[in-house]
Amino acid sequence: MAQEHGAGTGSVRVDSWIWCVRLTKSRSLAATACRAGHVRVNGERVKPAQTVKVGDEVRLFHAGRERVVVVAELLLKRVGPPLAAKAYVDNSPPPPPKEDALALGVRDRGTGRPTKRERRDLERLHGQRRG
Template identity: 35%
Template sequence: MNPNTLETMRLDKWLWCARFYKTRSLAAEEIARGRVTVNGQLAKPARDLRCGDTVALRQGTVPRTVVVQGLSGARGPAPVAQQLYAETPDSIAAREQAAEQRRLAPEPAAALHEGRPTKRDRRAIDKVSNKGSNTGGHWGTRWSASIDE
């Protein structure tokens, strides 16, 4: 099958051939969840796609809008797959802005200055507070609820 002779192609197969999704079943699943639209309308996996159609999809958290430039009967290498579509300027700007926000967003783990103490830290804390067994362990000085003392 010559890729130049194709006039229409299934949407799920095109998304797989254009390397937006790793498997065709993943592409069909994303389409079924309503995360892919063609020319502004929700689509089904078997929807016929033609050159010039606009496909809006989401890869992870990144929304993308592409215009179909070509159809291919087989999944090829990434440079060939990138020739099957052209991303819109608005989509490129939105994707770059999202990447910049992710870059500038603080890492959640950075809010934890010291985090959970290590075993060495716990031993040092115990030594300072005279609770450790290595420092004589003052068992008689611990708090008690008895009235006798």
């Protein structure tokens, strides 16, 4: 089964592998993350064409959270989520709880721009302004 989807042994481009195991939605997003310095392989910043091997640690900062994975299988083609999950060992820290995201001041959609009073209240809530 590994031969059907994967490269078996050898190496694969890091941007391609990140996309194949569904850590990013597109290969271009993976390549952009590499160029921006958001991808590290074994602690080193990498370019999109850098290769990964089985056993390498890949750190990706994407969508507001850090993913830390160890390459378990090399893939050449994008596969479904169950097969993609078997291609790496996920050592990522847990995502932040949903309550923290909801604690921020949230305005109802379509209510327009905040008034001066509402803006000051939001700034005070975020800790930007003391008053």
